[in-house]
Amino acid sequence: MKADLKGMSLAETEAWVEGQGLPVYRAKQMRQWLFKGLVTSFQEMTNISKDLRTQLEKKARINHLEQEKAQVSRDRTTKFLFKLEDGHFIETVLIPERGHFTLCISSQAGCAMGCRFCLTARQGLKRNLTASEIVDQVIHVKRSMSEPDRLTNIVFMGMGEPLANYDAVVRALGNLISEEAMNFSHRTVTLSTCGLVPQIRKLGKDIRVNLAVSLNASDDETRSFLMPVNRKYPLKSLMEALKEFPLLNRRMITFEYVLVGGINDRDEDARRVAALLKGMRAKINLIALNPHPDLDLAPPSAERVLRFQEILIEHHFTAMIRKSKGQDISAACGQLSGKHAGCLSPVAGCK
Numbered sequence: 001m002k003a004d005l006k007g008m009s010l011a012e013t014e015a016w017v018e019g020q021g022l023p024v025y026r027a028k029q030m031r032q033w034l035f036k037g038l039v040t041s042f043q044e045m046t047n048i049s050k051d052l053r054t055q056l057e058k059k060a061r062i063n064h065l066e067q068e069k070a071q072v073s074r075d076r077t078t079k080f081l082f083k084l085e086d087g088h089f090i091e092t093v094l095i096p097e098r099g100h101f102t103l104c105i106s107s108q109a110g111c112a113m114g115c116r117f118c119l120t121a122r123q124g125l126k127r128n129l130t131a132s133e134i135v136d137q138v139i140h141v142k143r144s145m146s147e148p149d150r151l152t153n154i155v156f157m158g159m160g161e162p163l164a165n166y167d168a169v170v171r172a173l174g175n176l177i178s179e180e181a182m183n184f185s186h187r188t189v190t191l192s193t194c195g196l197v198p199q200i201r202k203l204g205k206d207i208r209v210n211l212a213v214s215l216n217a218s219d220d221e222t223r224s225f226l227m228p229v230n231r232k233y234p235l236k237s238l239m240e241a242l243k244e245f246p247l248l249n250r251r252m253i254t255f256e257y258v259l260v261g262g263i264n265d266r267d268e269d270a271r272r273v274a275a276l277l278k279g280m281r282a283k284i285n286l287i288a289l290n291p292h293p294d295l296d297l298a299p300p301s302a303e304r305v306l307r308f309q310e311i312l313i314e315h316h317f318t319a320m321i322r323k324s325k326g327q328d329i330s331a332a333c334g335q336l337s338g339k340h341a342g343c344l345s346p347v348a349g350c351k
């Protein structure tokens with residue numbers, strides 16, 4: 001098996017390089033090409049001699065994702081569909097914001113969590129992504145952009161549950177935020193979880209990034225109905241782990257709340273959310289359910305969403321209503337299925 005360099009940390013790359021009888025500085029040199037130069041082959045590493053490039057090629061590989069297609073939404077959100085080597089599909093969504101871009105990346109092909117409102121859940125878990133497949137979504141999209149430096153924010157909110165693929169995700173996070181690698185600020189990288197309690201506790205010890213939690217209900221009965229994971233890790237255990245989660249200076253935990261008509265959108269639900277989060281450094285992102293035909297759930301009215309927000313604000317929380325982007329190309333939250341249907345259009349803002 002050839003070494004998969006994009007999935008390795010600096011220390012691992014250095015050990016590998018030394019194992020090949022090469023000087024240790026070659027590790028940083030190659031990582032510069034991979035993560036800053038965004039190269040896809042050893043032959044592009046032009047400050048390494050031709051002989052050595054050929055030698056490296058025999059021992060190591062530079063994995064890269066195969067783009068099946070890219071679709072652009074009316075609001076310029078771009079959805080990339082990638083075909084993995086074993087034929088599974090994953091999606092990655094590039095979201096234009098004011099002055100910068102956010103990339104929403106996948107951590108698994110499919111998902112095992114079974115949330116009732118989410119389309120990815122319908123296909124079950126196909127497999128975990130490797131660390132290099134996770135990082136390569138970022139590298140691939142950056143390569144396609146005319147101004148790659150404007151991609152400043154990364155969210156693990158695509159397909160899959162990142163904390164169910166813990167080792168690969170933490171390894172990928174390392175290469176995303178490491179200065180000598182992709183150099184994203186840890187303040188602009190956010191991992192979103194459905195609430196796997198032991199892994200939340202471990203994450204707090206292993207790496208510093210922002211944490212978002214898909215809350216979606218404020219009582220165990222409703223949450224277990226919407227999110228089966230709540231049966232294993234009910235709200236009490238989840239909230240305990242979150243209260244102990246180490247936060248950077250002035251940082252907050254983001255709570256995502258998908259509003260589902262008649263299920264979790266009443267005034268009393270909002271008041272219970274406020275009580276549950278009382279005293280925590282928390283901000284709340286409200287999002288009206290993105291409907292899709294296979295779903296037996298409906299979004300609430302716009303007035304309901306506003307009222308829900310108002311109650312949270314009355315309780316002194318920051319509560320934002322998130323507008324869904326990319327709905328027309330099924331690129332919005334919970335709409336990623338890895339299906340390759342639809343039309344192909346040129347990529348927004350890309351070369």
Ligand code: SAH
Pocket residue numbers: 117118119156157158159160161162192193194195212213214216256257258287288289290291333334335
């Ligand atoms: N597994 C992780 C990340 C993927 S889901 C997690 O659960 O956080 C990313 C976000 O999309 C979650 O907050 C989820 O609640 C939201 N989401 C899923 N399906 C949705 C839908 N149909 N409409 C709106 N948001 C949805």
